[in-house]
Amino acid sequence: MLNVSETILAQFANSPSLRTIIEGFNQAIDPRELTDAWYDSVWNPQTAVGWGLDVWGRIVGVSRVLQVANIGFFGFSEGAPDSLTFGEGVFYNGSGASSNFSLTDDAFRRLIFAKAAANIWNGSITGLNAILMLLFGDKGQCYVSDNQDMTLTYVFEFSPTGVDRSIIGSGVLPRPCGVSVNYIFIPAIDYDTDFGPDIQ
Structure with a gap:
């Protein structure tokens, strides 16, 4: 604290032993640095990181983990009926089985501010x-x-990345009641393949 002597009761104000203990303890646990770190890492959404951003995400109602749309892979209809052919799909690159993607702090901060703005x-x-x-x-x-x-x-x-497509499909973009929403991408992308049938 800045003025620790003001917190000592008057009857103990002249005790050198007690004042030495209190002042030494105050120097050891000076909360100013902790308070500044808390403000920067958690309380201020513009500078928050990690757990602090997760808290802000819960406050506005968005999650750091998004479902990234899977891109169709090249194959033949005998092996996988939903596979894509030449010029449509890409070769399988050994990506993980999960389509969950955890946003970086900067991307998640943008999503939080967009959701807060939508609110x-x-x-x-x-x-x-x-x-x-x-x-x-x-x-x-x-x-x-x-x-x-x-x-x-x-x-x-612009051509959206998988994360961009997931943010667009996450429902964070507001829409007025009773209004139907469409998406146009220039250059065009396959809406059903990239977003799936649930996105409207």
Whole structure:
């Protein structure tokens, strides 16, 4: 503490032994560094890391672990009916059996801020565009198009990575009640293969 002497009762204020013990203890456990570290690592979402970001994720309702869409592999229909052919699939590279992907701190921080923005979103197209730029502004152009028929189109003018596709499909992008949402990717990607039939 800064003024530890003010915390000592008046009847013990002149005891040299007690003051030596208290001042030595204060120097040994000075909480200022711990308080600063706590603020930077947990309390401030702009600088939080690891466990601190996990806490913020629980607060806004998102998880660090996302399901990454599996890319179809090259094969023949006799062996695997859902395999892809020349020019469509890639050779199996020995990737793990799980499609779970744990986001890095920076990617998870972007997801947390986007979800927090969606939680307080004002329902405007401008607000949706701000959320998109927060998430994907460094990847390329992305924006929302109001089709004037109770539908919205999210337009992404870049090729999203597997993590980007998972963030898009995680439900963090808000949509107004009663409005149907479509996604357009330029260059085009196979929506059903990359996102699966559940994403609408």
